[in-house]
Every structure is written in structure tokens, then in C-alpha cells.
Amino acid sequence: MVTRPPTEDIDESRIEVGPPKRRAVGVPAVLHALQIARDQMGLARSAQTLLRVNQKNGFDCPGCAWPEEDRRHAAEFCENGAKAVAEEATLRRVGADFFREHAVAELRAHDDYWLGQQGRLTEPVLLEEGATHYRPVSWDEALDEVAGALRALPDANEAVFYTSGRASNEAAFVYQLLVRGFGTNNLPDCSNMCHESSGSALTETLGIGKGTVSIDDIHDADLIIVAGQNPGTNHPRMLGALEKAVHRGASVIAVNPLPEAGLIRFDNPQTPRGVLLGGTPIAGDLVQIRLGGDQALFQAIGKHLLERHADTGDVVDEEFVGRHTSGFAEYARAMAAVEWDGLERATGLTEDRMRGIAERVRGSGKTIVCWAMGLTQHRHSVATLRDVVNVLLLQGNIGRPGAGVCPVRGHSNVQGDRTMGIYEKPAEGFLRALDEEFAFTAPRAHGFDTVGAIRAMRDGDVGVFFALGGNFVSATPDTGVVEQAMARVGLTVHVSTKLNRSHVVTGRRALILPTLGRTDRDARRGGDQRVTVEDSMGAVHASRGRLDPPADDLPSEVAILARLAARLFRGRENAPRADWEALEGDYGEIRARIARVVPGFDRFEERIEKGRTFFLPNGPRDARRFDTASGRAMFTANALEYPRIPAGRVLLQTLRSHDQYNTTIYGKDDRYRGIRGGRRVVLVHPDDIEAAGVVDGEIVDMVSEWERPDGSVEERRAERFRVVAYDTPRRNAAAYYPETNVLVPLDSTADVSGTPTSKAVVVRLETRG
Ligand SMILES: Nc1nc2c(c(=O)[nH]1)N[C@H]1C(S)=C(S)[C@@H](COP(=O)(O)OP(=O)(O)OC[C@H]3O[C@@H](n4cnc5c(=O)[nH]c(N)nc54)[C@H](O)[C@@H]3O)O[C@H]1N2
Numbered sequence: 083m084v085t086r087p088p089t090e091d092i093d094e095s096r097i098e099v100g101p102p103k104r105r106a107v108g109v110p111a112v113l114h115a116l117q118i119a120r121d122q123m124g125l126a127r128s129a130q131t132l133l134r135v136n137q138k139n140g141f142d143c144p145g146c147a148w149p150e151e152d153r154r155h156a157a158e159f160c161e162n163g164a165k166a167v168a169e170e171a172t173l174r175r176v177g178a179d180f181f182r183e184h185a186v187a188e189l190r191a192h193d194d195y196w197l198g199q200q201g202r203l204t205e206p207v208l209l210e211e212g213a214t215h216y217r218p219v220s221w222d223e224a225l226d227e228v229a230g231a232l233r234a235l236p237d238a239n240e241a242v243f244y245t246s247g248r249a250s251n252e253a254a255f256v257y258q259l260l261v262r263g264f265g266t267n268n269l270p271d272c273s274n275m276c277h278e279s280s281g282s283a284l285t286e287t288l289g290i291g292k293g294t295v296s297i298d299d300i301h302d303a304d305l306i307i308v309a310g311q312n313p314g315t316n317h318p319r320m321l322g323a324l325e326k327a328v329h330r331g332a333s334v335i336a337v338n339p340l341p342e343a344g345l346i347r348f349d350n351p352q353t354p355r356g357v358l359l360g361g362t363p364i365a366g367d368l369v370q371i372r373l374g375g376d377q378a379l380f381q382a383i384g385k386h387l388l389e390r391h392a393d394t395g396d397v398v399d400e401e402f403v404g405r406h407t408s409g410f411a412e413y414a415r416a417m418a419a420v421e422w423d424g425l426e427r428a429t430g431l432t433e434d435r436m437r438g439i440a441e442r443v444r445g446s447g448k449t450i451v452c453w454a455m456g457l458t459q460h461r462h463s464v465a466t467l468r469d470v471v472n473v474l475l476l477q478g479n480i481g482r483p484g485a486g487v488c489p490v491r492g493h494s495n496v497q498g499d500r501t502m503g504i505y506e507k508p509a510e511g512f513l514r515a516l517d518e519e520f521a522f523t524a525p526r527a528h529g530f531d532t533v534g535a536i537r538a539m540r541d542g543d544v545g546v547f548f549a550l551g552g553n554f555v556s557a558t559p560d561t562g563v564v565e566q567a568m569a570r571v572g573l574t575v576h577v578s579t580k581l582n583r584s585h586v587v588t589g590r591r592a593l594i595l596p597t598l599g600r601t602d603r604d605a606r607r608g609g610d611q612r613v614t615v616e617d618s619m620g621a622v623h624a625s626r627g628r629l630d631p632p633a634d635d636l637p638s639e640v641a642i643l644a645r646l647a648a649r650l651f652r653g654r655e656n657a658p659r660a661d662w663e664a665l666e667g668d669y670g671e672i673r674a675r676i677a678r679v680v681p682g683f684d685r686f687e688e689r690i691e692k693g694r695t696f697f698l699p700n701g702p703r704d705a706r707r708f709d710t711a712s713g714r715a716m717f718t719a720n721a722l723e724y725p726r727i728p729a730g731r732v733l734l735q736t737l738r739s740h741d742q743y744n745t746t747i748y749g750k751d752d753r754y755r756g757i758r759g760g761r762r763v764v765l766v767h768p769d770d771i772e773a774a775g776v777v778d779g780e781i782v783d784m785v786s787e788w789e790r791p792d793g794s795v796e797e798r799r800a801e802r803f804r805v806v807a808y809d810t811p812r813r814n815a816a817a818y819y820p821e822t823n824v825l826v827p828l829d830s831t832a833d834v835s836g837t838p839t840s841k842a843v844v845v846r847l848e849t850r851g
């Protein structure tokens with residue numbers, strides 16, 4: 083029943099291009115997901131597994147971080163959730179035989195699709211210096227190797243500990259304790275490349291690095307602006323919530339350079355209406371903005387609201403602004419000074435169009451702004467998000483039902499990992515609580531974020547690189563630099579479920595430590611364990627896997643970390659005091675510790691019983707309490723910024739296709755955008771195709787140009803992309819990540835947050851000779 087993994091890489095010469103879809107989900111989505119599920123798991127296991135996704139007492143979907151609705155459908159069906167589950171619950175296996183058969187050099191030549199499709203990892207393997215193949219090792223040998231390499235470092239800060247956002251709260255908590263016990267805050271995570279800009283802007287202006295809305299607020303809003311996000315592919319269940327809001331009378335404005343399918347029309351497979359009657363139009367209005375133009379749009383909205391307020395006196399919520407905010411006068415002055423021609427140039431929209439959008443904001447009593455990577459991965463992302471907050475503050479849209487900020491998170495527990503202390507710049511209060519609970523002194527100096535870690539590796543300053551999940555080599559910017567940086571590390575260690583590029587582009591020695599995923603039964607000494615996760619809206623709930631794990635005695639992430647900690651801290655002074663075996667045996671013990679260290683988790687165990695969910699405290703949402711420097715929500719005055727594109731060049735955004743989960747490639751199609759059979763495409767406006775002197779369908783190279791501070795220009799090249807004429811603004815192009823990461827310069831990062839500017843890369847298209 084289960085089909086064999088592919089034997090060939092994607093044949094990019096077989097790409098077919100058709101018209102993009104105007105609607106998302108519906109019956110084709112269900113069929114496509116079931117096909118993938120059957121190929122990976124067979125029929126019986128597919129049914130058993132898919133019925134448990136996001137059910138009370140089931141497992142949390144390893145797909146996205148969108149929250150569950152309170153009344154769940156029998157199968158909370160989501161095409162891409164099903165694909166994420168199938169990818170993990172697959173019956174294909176990568177064991178010792180596989181590594182005996184394939185040399186590392188051979189594996190390196192394969193694409194991410196081929197690697198990921200081989201199956202679940204089942205045995206720990208070691209690559210010795212100079213060896214051609216990984217060889218099996220025992221768990222004792224593997225963990226001794228890691229502990230030995232760490233202990234041999236002259237300075238704890240020469241180790242880097244990366245985290246991807248799938249780790250459970252329990253694993254993340256034990257991990258950060260291990261890392262701080264070892265003596266460093268070098269805890270970069272995927273969030274550094276993802277919503278870090280949101281965290282930076284919101285902490286500064288609202289005093290909390292998270293969103294301020296719940297799922298009920300989405301249902302109750304009058305107006306929802308969805309900016310820089312493609313929910314039809316990346317958060318399909320969000321479409322259900324938007325549909326509900328629309329049925330209750332809300333309107334949705336999509337702000338996006340691309341006319342993404344789900345934003346236009348949604349066929350809900352959960353309702354007969356969706357399947358038979360043609361679905362719900364979601365966004366009444368698509369604002370086709372230029373890449374990086376969002377700050378200008380929100381300034382335009384703010385400027386217009388303030389002008390109207392000067393006329394009518396009834397636009398700004400003066401009571402809220404007076405009682406709860408500071409900085410209003412400076413903001414109002416800045417918006418009075420900003421000029422329409424700059425706003426028009428930045429957005430590609432006319433003044434009239436922007437005033438029209440602002441009028442809709444004015445007419446809404448309850449507004450929510452949702453966003454994702456289209457707003458966070460630009461140089462001026464933090465300023466952009468400050469201006470989003472400004473607009474919401476004007477009308478008192480923070481801390482009232484149906485209104486607020488909604489950064490839509492990516493990985494299913496990326497928000498929880500940060501709450502658990504996965505952060506290179508931990509707050510003093512958190513460290514003090516940790517010190518007290520575990521009777522040691524955690525390091526205070528800030529550690530490396532993702533880009534900082536790459537620079538340190540490149541410079542030869544890192545002896546051990548350890549990753550709890552993820553695919554560092556493919557996910558990070560500047561692939562060429564990262565591959566060389568990795569090679570300088572003494573030992574690279576990956577705790578992983580599936581094979582990926584980071585296992586074959588390694589340090590001088592390398593270990594792969596296979597582990598359990600969300601869907602697997604986790605049997606420990608104290609019985610079958612559950613873990614907990616926090617969704618995008620700060621709700622915490624338990625997740626329990628039920629499937630037979632891919633191999634006997636496969637340890638969980640917690641088990642691997644606890645065993646490593648026991649080895650590392652044996653006989654060491656200033657080590658955290660903990661009974662590591664007890665923590666591994668019963669995760670309730672870990673939750674008891676979390677309850678004492680992390681605010682908001684008191685009575686943790688009791689509050690997750692029987693599938694219950696609880697909300698973490700959220701100052702702005704709960705009580706209009708703002709934990710900022712001034713104790714008030716902050717208006718900020720920000721200079722207008724937007725990308726400048728040199729003549730003859732286009733600005734490239736790097737995004738996700740419909741058949742991938744970050745660096746995991748499920749398949750070769752991007753159904754909604756009309757691309758089939760391959761991934762090396764670049765979507766370009768027809769006039770820009772002509773201006774570049776190429777033709778639609780031609781295979782070109784993309785060359786990125788990065789101007790260093792001294793004015794010199796660095797070039798990077800990505801070869802063989804098929805040009806596809808597409809409905810995108812002039813001078814704005816799009817292509818898939820991770821194939822294009824080779825073009826993103828390491829030093830091109832967002833101000834304040836340090837996030838790579840993956841949505842704004844200056845490139846030229848070159849005909850191949
Ligand atoms: N199936 C699936 N689900 C996923 C993921 C996945 O890969 N596959 N990844 C998960 C993760 S980690 C994350 S972070 C999220 C990512 O979710 P998204 O942020 O939706 O992912 P991207 O594909 O990067 O899409 C960015 C969107 O923003 C638009 N955009 C780009 N630049 C701009 C801009 O300057 N302004 C505006 N207004 N729009 C812009 C693009 O056209 C695109 O629609 O999804 C999560 N869920």
C-alpha cells in the first residue's frame with residue numbers, strides 16, 4: 083500500500099504552468115491530501131491518524147500554530163495539516179542500512195525533496211572525521227560523544243544550540259536549562275528568521291511580544307486586515323475563522339502583492355455550502371501592494387484618520403489615547419508631515435485608493451490586523467509593525483473584544499518555545515526564577531541569534547553546533563556562506579525526525595540523533611506521556627501521540643536532553659540541580675518545575691486535564707495593562723522607509739509553495755498558483771520580463787546584488803529558473819524558498835530584530851549563455 087520513496091530528484095525540465103486558481107481548499111484539496119497520506123502511511127493508518135488531529139485527547143497538528151476552534155469538527159480537516167501529519171507518520175524508514183548504502187557525498191547531491199521523502203530516522207549514526215559514510219552507534223556512545231565534545235570546549239560560548247519551533251514546551255524547557263546549565267545563552271531559533279520583528283515591535287509598543295487577540299475576537303471583528311500572509315496555503319484553518327467572521331458581517335481586506343487563492347474565495351470542505359455552493363468570498367478587497375510598501379500604507383491610514391478627526395472629532399478614541407497611551411502628539415506631527423507622493427511611490431497605490439481603505443478602517447468599530455512573513459522579513463519590518471500598532475491605538479483597538487494585533491505564527495510551538503526560555507536575550511526576571519528553582523547561576527551575557535551564530539561559525543569560533551529539530555543549513559540565508567561555516571565546526575549534532583540537508587552538510591564530525599514526533603506514542607517509565615504546546619493566541623493545551631513509533635526504544639526529545647544533561651553535569655560545580663531521570667520518566671515533573679519558573683503556568687497540570695485549554699496572561703488583552711518603559715502603550719513616530727530598486731533590477735520575495743513545509747518538500751506542485759511538476763520558477767510581471775530582455779518560459783539565472791556599507795557590490799547566483807509571467811506588481815518578483823536562500827545576503831537583516839530580509843532581495847535576471 084505504502085509507495086516507495088522517489089528514486090529521482092525533481093526533474094525541473096517538466097514544469098507545467100497553467101492559470102492560477104481563484105479559490106482555495108474544496109474537494110481537490112481533500113483528495114490531494116488523502117493521496118499523500120495513503121502513499122506515506124497506507125489506508126488504515128491514514129484514517130486512524132487524521133481523525134486524531136487537533137481533537138481533545140489527540141495530538142496537536144505539527145502544521146501551523148493557528149488555534150483550534152472550541153467546537154471541533156469530527157476531522158478538523160486541513161489539507162496541509164494532513165500533509166504535515168503524513169510526512170511525520172510515514173511508514174518509510176531510514177535506518178543503518180540506508181547509511182551503509184549511501185555515501186554522504188552522494189546524499190549531498192540530492193535535492194531536499196528526495197532527502198525528506200526517504201522516511202523516518204530510526205538509529206543514531208555518527209560521521210567520523212574523513213569518513214565517507216555515517217555508521218551506527220549506540221545511544222551511550224552518541225551521548226558520550228556530545229558531552230565529551232562540549233566539556234572539551236575552552237569556553238561554553240563556543241557552543242551553539244539551535245531550536246526549531248516544533249519542540250514541545252517540556253522539551254524546550256529542559257533544553258534551555260541544559261544550555262544555561264552548561265553556561266551559555268547561545269540559543270538561536272527559527273523565530274529569529276520568522277516573527278522576531280513582531281516580537282521586537284510589540285514588546286516595545288505594547289509590552290508583550292505576542293498577539294492580543296483570541297479566536298473569539300476574530301469571529302467578532304468588524305474589519306480584519308490580512309497583510310503579508312498566505313493563509314490558503316500556510317494557515318488553512320484560519321480561512322474557516324475568517325469565513326465565520328464574514329458570515330457574521332465582518333469584512334476582510336487582503337494586503338498582498340499577489341492575488342493569493344484563499345484570500346479571494348474559500349470553499350470550506352466542512353460545510354455543504356463550501357463544497358456545493360461555491361464557497362465564501364473572503365477578502366472583499368485585495369490591495370495589491372508593492373513589496374515592502376506596508377509601512378507606507380499604514381502611515382497613509384493613520385494620516386487620513388487624523389485628518390478626519392481634525393474635521394469631525396469622532397475618529398480618535400480620545401479616552402483610550404489619553405488614559406492608556408503615550409507619544410500621541412509626536413506621532414500626529416509625523417503623520418501630518420508625511421507626503422502623499424512618497425506613500426504612493428512606496429505602495430504603488432493612489433492617494434484615493436489609500437484614503438478609501440482608511441475610510442473603511444474609520445467605519446469599523448472593531449479592527450484586527452493579522453500578518454505573517456510578508457511584514458516581518460524586510461529591513462524596515464519593525465518600523466512597519468510599529469506603524470500597524472499606531473493605527474490600532476488611534477481607535478482604541480487594543481484590549482477590547484473583536485480588536486487587536488494578530489501576528490500569525492508559523493511553527494506549531496514556536497511561541498511556546500520562546501515562553502519556555504528559548505531566547506538568546508533572556509529577561510533577568512526569568513533567569514532569576516530559573517536560578518532559584520535549580521540552585522545554580524545562569525549566564526547573563528546575551529548569546530547569538532541565528533545570523534550571529536552563522537557569523538561565529540564562519541569565523542571559526544564555534545566548536546559544537548547542536549540542533550533540536552529544524553534544518554539550519556537550508557532554512558538560513560546565504561546558503562553558500564552557511565555551508566562553509568558548518569564545515570568549520572568540530573561537531574554538529576542534529577536531533578531530528580527526518581533526513582535533511584543539515585545532515586549531509588556537516589561539521590568535521592557529525593551525529594544524527596533520531597527522535598519521536600508529535601504523532602508517536604511516548605512511553606516513559608511513568609507511563610505514556612503527553613506534552614503541551616502554546617498556539618498563536620497564547621492558549622496552552624496538551625498533545626498526545628498514539629501511533630507506534632518508527633523504532634523500538636526511540637527516545638523522545640526530552641529523554642535525549644535529560645540523558646545528555648545527566649552526563650554533562652556529573653561532578654560539575656554550578657550545575658542545575660535536578661533529578662534528570664525523574665524528569666525523563668514523567669513529564670508532569672517538568673511541568674511542576676515550569677509552573678514555578680514561568681509566569682502564568684501555576685496549577686499547570688490541573689489546567690490541562692481532560693483536553694482542557696488555558697490562556698496565558700496577556701496584559702493588553704486582559705486589562706489594557708502595558709508592560710512598557712512608560713507603563714502605557716506607545717505611539718511611535720517612524721520615518722517612512724521602503725525598498726529602492728536599482729534600474730534594470732527586480733525585487734525578489736522568497737516564499738512557500740503549496741506543497742512544502744518550510745524546507746520539507748511534500749510534492750512538486752503549487753496548485754493555487756498554477757505551477758506543476760517543479761519548483762525552480764520565478765514569477766515576474768510581463769513588462770519586467772520584456773524589460774529584462776528575456777521571454778516567458780525562458781530558463782534564466784538570478785543574480786542578487788548586495789551593496790556593502792562601503793559601496794561595493796557583492797553578487798550571488800542561483801541558476802536555472804523558469805520565468806513565469808504572473809500577476810504581481812511591476813518590479814516585484816517571487817520565487818520559492820529554500821532554493822533561493824543562496825541569494826539572500828547574510829548581512830541583509832532587519833533593523834532591531836536582525837531577521838534576514840527574505841522578502842526583499844535585489845536581483846537581475848540573466849539569460850543563460
Ligand atoms: N503548509 C505550510 N504551512 C506553513 C508553513 C509551510 O511552509 N507550509 N510554514 C509555517 C511557518 S514557519 C510560517 S512562518 C508561516 C508562513 O506563512 P506566510 O507568511 O503566509 O508564508 P510565505 O509563503 O512566506 O508568504 C508570505 C506572503 O506574504 C506576501 N508578501 C510578501 N512580501 C510582502 C510585502 O512586502 N507586503 C505584503 N503585504 N505582503 C507580502 C506574499 O505574497 C505571500 O502571500 O506558515 C506556517 N505554516
Ligand SMILES: Nc1nc2c(c(=O)[nH]1)N[C@H]1C(S)=C(S)[C@@H](COP(=O)(O)OP(=O)(O)OC[C@H]3O[C@@H](n4cnc5c(=O)[nH]c(N)nc54)[C@H](O)[C@@H]3O)O[C@H]1N2
Nearest residue numbers: 246276551552553557577578579580582736744745819840
Ligand atoms: N528565504 C527564506 N528563508 C526562510 C524563510 C522564508 O520565508 N524565506 N522562512 C523562515 C522561517 S519563517 C522559518 S520558521 C525557518 C524554518 O526553519 P527550520 O524550523 O529550521 O526548518 P524546517 O524546514 O521547519 O525543519 C524541518 C526539519 O525539522 C525536523 N523535524 C520535524 N519535526 C520534528 C520534531 O518533532 N522533532 C525534531 N527534533 N525534529 C523535527 C525534520 O528533520 C525536518 O527535516 O526558515 C526561515 N527561512
Ligand SMILES: [Mo]
Nearest residue numbers: 276277492493
Ligand atoms: Mo516561521
